[in-house]
Amino acid sequence: MTPYLFLAPGLLLFAVFRLYPLLEGLRLSLTNARLGRATYQYVGLANYARLADDTRFHVSLGNTAFYTVASTLPVLALPLLLALALNRGRLRNLLRSLFFFPFTLSVVTVGLAWLWLLDPVVGPVNYYLRTLGVPARSWLADPQTAMWAIIATTVWWVTGYYLVVYLAGLQDIPRDLYEAAALDGAGGWRSFWTITLPLLRPVLLFVVVTHVIGSFQLFGQVFVLTGGGPGDATRTVVQHLYETAFQNFFQFGVASAMAWVLFAIVLVFSVLQFRLLRGHTEF
Amino acid sequence: MATGPRRRRDAEGLALTLALLALAVLWLLPIAWVVATSLKPTENIVRLPPEWIPWPATAEHYREVLFSSSRTARLGRAFLNSLVIALGTVAVVVLTAAMAAYPLARLRFRGRHVVFAVLVGSLMIPNAVVLVPLYVLTQRLGWLSTYQGLIVPEAATTFAFGVFLLRQFFLTMPGELEDAARIDGANAWQVFTRIVLPLSQPVLAALAIFAFRSAWNDFLWPLIAVNRPEMFPLPVALALLRGAYAAESYGPIMAGAALSAVPLLVVFVVANRRIVEGVRLSGLKG
Numbered sequence: 001m002t003p004y005l006f007l008a009p010g011l012l013l014f015a016v017f018r019l020y021p022l023l024e025g026l027r028l029s030l031t032n033a034r035l036g037r038a039t040y041q042y043v044g045l046a047n048y049a050r051l052a053d054d055t056r057f058h059v060s061l062g063n064t065a066f067y068t069v070a071s072t073l074p075v076l077a078l079p080l081l082l083a084l085a086l087n088r089g090r091l092r093n094l095l096r097s098l099f100f101f102p103f104t105l106s107v108v109t110v111g112l113a114w115l116w117l118l119d120p121v122v123g124p125v126n127y128y129l130r131t132l133g134v135p136a137r138s139w140l141a142d143p144q145t146a147m148w149a150i151i152a153t154t155v156w157w158v159t160g161y162y163l164v165v166y167l168a169g170l171q172d173i174p175r176d177l178y179e180a181a182a183l184d185g186a187g188g189w190r191s192f193w194t195i196t197l198p199l200l201r202p203v204l205l206f207v208v209v210t211h212v213i214g215s216f217q218l219f220g221q222v223f224v225l226t227g228g229g230p231g232d233a234t235r236t237v238v239q240h241l242y243e244t245a246f247q248n249f250f251q252f253g254v255a256s257a258m259a260w261v262l263f264a265i266v267l268v269f270s271v272l273q274f275r276l277l278r279g280h281t282e283f
Numbered sequence: 284m285a286t287g288p289r290r291r292r293d294a295e296g297l298a299l300t301l302a303l304l305a306l307a308v309l310w311l312l313p314i315a316w317v318v319a320t321s322l323k324p325t326e327n328i329v330r331l332p333p334e335w336i337p338w339p340a341t342a343e344h345y346r347e348v349l350f351s352s353s354r355t356a357r358l359g360r361a362f363l364n365s366l367v368i369a370l371g372t373v374a375v376v377v378l379t380a381a382m383a384a385y386p387l388a389r390l391r392f393r394g395r396h397v398v399f400a401v402l403v404g405s406l407m408i409p410n411a412v413v414l415v416p417l418y419v420l421t422q423r424l425g426w427l428s429t430y431q432g433l434i435v436p437e438a439a440t441t442f443a444f445g446v447f448l449l450r451q452f453f454l455t456m457p458g459e460l461e462d463a464a465r466i467d468g469a470n471a472w473q474v475f476t477r478i479v480l481p482l483s484q485p486v487l488a489a490l491a492i493f494a495f496r497s498a499w500n501d502f503l504w505p506l507i508a509v510n511r512p513e514m515f516p517l518p519v520a521l522a523l524l525r526g527a528y529a530a531e532s533y534g535p536i537m538a539g540a541a542l543s544a545v546p547l548l549v550v551f552v553v554a555n556r557r558i559v560e561g562v563r564l565s566g567l568k569g
Contacts, residue, residue: 002471003386007398010379010442017439018405021413021420028416082303089300097555098307102314104547106500108518109540112525113317116533122329124316156313161562168563217409220502224522238411238503245415246507252415259412270407 022263028256035250047257057258059232060240063147067236068215071151075211076204079159083166084196096167100160107157111224114153115140140226143233150221150234162207169203170196209273216266237262314544321345321538328533344538348524358539360513361520365499366546368433368516372498373491375438380445380490381483385475387446388453389461399450402443410440410503421508428511436508437498445490448561452486453479489561492550499547517543 029047033040051057082099086092102110117125120138130136139149173196181191197204219238222228228235237258245255315335320328321344322337349359386392387399417436426432456479464474480487502518509515515523521539551558 003390003392003395006382006386006390006471006475010383010446011398013375013379013435013439014402014405014442017417017420017436018408018413018443019401021416022408024416024419025413028419085299085303089296089303091300091304093555095300095303095307096559097551099310100558101311101548101551104496104551105544106518106521107502108521109317109543112521112536112540113313115525116320116537117313117316119533122331124333127331127333156310159310164559164562168559213407213409217411219411220518223502224525241411241414242503242507245418252419255415259415262409263412266407266409 025256025259028252029260031253033252033256035245035252040253043253047254048261050254051257051261056232056235057237057240060235060237063233063235064216064218064237067147067151067218068212070147071154071215072208072211074151074155075158075162076207078155079162079207080166080200082159082163083170084192086163086167087170092167096160096164099163102157102159103161105157107220108224110153110157111221114149114156115225118149141230143230146226146230146234150218150225153221153225154218158211162211165207166200166203169200173199205273209270212269212273213266216262216269317537317540320533321541323534325532325534344534345542348535348539348542357512358517358520358524358542361515361517362542364430364514365516365518365543367430368437368505369495369498369546371430371434372437372441373494375434376441376445376494377487377491379438380442380449381480381487382475383442384446384449384453385479388450389458389479390471399446402446405443406447414503414507417504418507426508428509428514430514432508433505433516434498436504437501438494441494441497445494448490448493449483449486452483456482485557485560488554488557492554492558493561495550496547 030042030044031040032043032046086095089095105113117123118139120126120136120141125139126136137145139145177195177199178191181195186194217238218236219242222234222236222239226234228239241255241258241262244251244258316333319335319337322340322342323334324339324341324343327334327337327339349357349362351357387395421427421432421436424432426435460478460482461474464478469477499516500518501516502522505516505519506522509519512520517539521536521543524539525536
């Protein structure tokens with residue numbers, strides 16, 4: 001009996017506020033529920049069919065996919081490069097803390113800071129670029145650059161977190177492996193490819209999966225920096241879901257269908273990445 | 284004989300460290316810019332070239348966002364709201380997750396593998412997916428615009444991660460002390476509260492910091508679950524503060540942004556090692 005008593009409070013919390021909403025969302029996605037409507041009917045897959053015709057939803061999906069793909073390489077590589085460098089130099093703990101600090105800020109704080117930095121007229125970014133001969137741009141108001149600005153902001157925000165993850169992974173690699181490789185005449189580059197990278201595989205997997213799951217939920221940065229604009233150039237799935245459910249006509253059924261499409265995509269990607277990156281290496 | 288190459292390696296290491304320090308300073312410039320802006324009198328804020336030293340300095344923007352009643356969102360109150368919500372979430376998460384992780388790590392009973400698998404699997408549920416039903420549920424409970432309406436769903440979101448983190452730690456604890464206590468006649472609850480919890484302080488602190496950070500910084504859920512301005516937590520109040528001012532009024536907005544960073548900065552300076560340890564345990568041992 002004892003184990004169940006220990007588990008009870010947490011599992012109750014989890015079942016009511018996590019599991020139930022997940023399944024209830026699936027049910028709602030099959031109805032025409034709206035905020036404030038007392039009764040509603042089951043409409044089968046009509047909400048999903050509507051999404052197939054909803055061009056704004058398609059645009060949102062496309063933008064979210066673009067963001068995910070374009071941000072993955074910098075988020076994977078930049079912290080790794082930093083971690084490798086930190087691991088060789090001195091003052092490791094101090095440097096780690098300095099790079100980590102932006103990650104303690106909220107997405108709104110980060111967004112507001114970059115909104116000001118990127119201000120087209122009086123912002124410092126454009127000022128310094130101008131002195132370097134780069135013409136000033138409205139980074140956030142230009143459909144060509146808006147999503148890249150959001151990516152840059154996010155990379156700045158999360159790099160410190162992944163840096164800590166990588167550093168921990170690097171420190172778990174036994175020193176003598178490198179010494180043995182050095183005795184065999186392997187240089188730094190060679191031992192990176194044959195020792196560091198293979199042994200970091202679980203860490204890389206963790207970083208990719210975490211980042212991709214997070215990317216599909218991109219919302220805060222966009223809400224603060226662009227509001228989804230210009231036009232719909234940075235509109236994301238979660239933003240579209242949020243507006244469908246809580247701004248325009250409160251269509252809970254349609255929004256729930258979007259949520260489950262999002263969930264399905266995240267699941268498929270996570271499973272694929274596990275398959276792909278886990279391979280047959282076991283640690 | 285070996286001093287030549289070693290000295291060169293030392294010199295390389297020093298150069299690398301200096302380059303990294305320079306990069307780190309560059310990396311933190313956005314934060315310096317926020318702080319500098321928040322301390323400048325309004326007329327100095329938009330000057331070009333950018334002035335990085337806020338001189339003359341003023342606290343007028345801080346006074347305004349904290350105490351002025353003329354604006355829609357008062358950050359002083361929002362700051363307190365965020366503190367209540369974050370500390371409440373920490374209390375609920377740490378207690379429930381520790382209680383659940385203990386039997387999952389240390390006791391044998393039917394169904395423990397299933398429970399753990401469901402919890403770990405749930406880490407892949409995007410928060411946005413449960414948004415609408417969670418709203419409907421919270422509304423039915425009458426919890427919109429209340430502290431519990433923010434604390435309880437927030438805690439439920441972090442719970443599974445907490446169990447995962449603590450279970451990893453409990454698994455590595457030596458069992459002798461527990462056995463000894465049991466032989467002395469302690470029941471499971473006594474073993475848990477007198478032996479296991481005191482030995483787990485570092486990891487409990489790591490979880491507390493993690494939960495504090497997610498609750499303090501969460502934006503999407505409070506954005507929809509609160510519609511009374513006096514109940515806004517900081518991120519929501521800040522985002523709406525931006526709308527309340529003309530676009531060029533960066534002074535008060537940056538004062539708000541700087542204020543919102545203070546509690547985690549304090550936690551970060553005091554408990555740096557716990558944070559790193561938490562990231563380490565959560566990311567790698569799975």
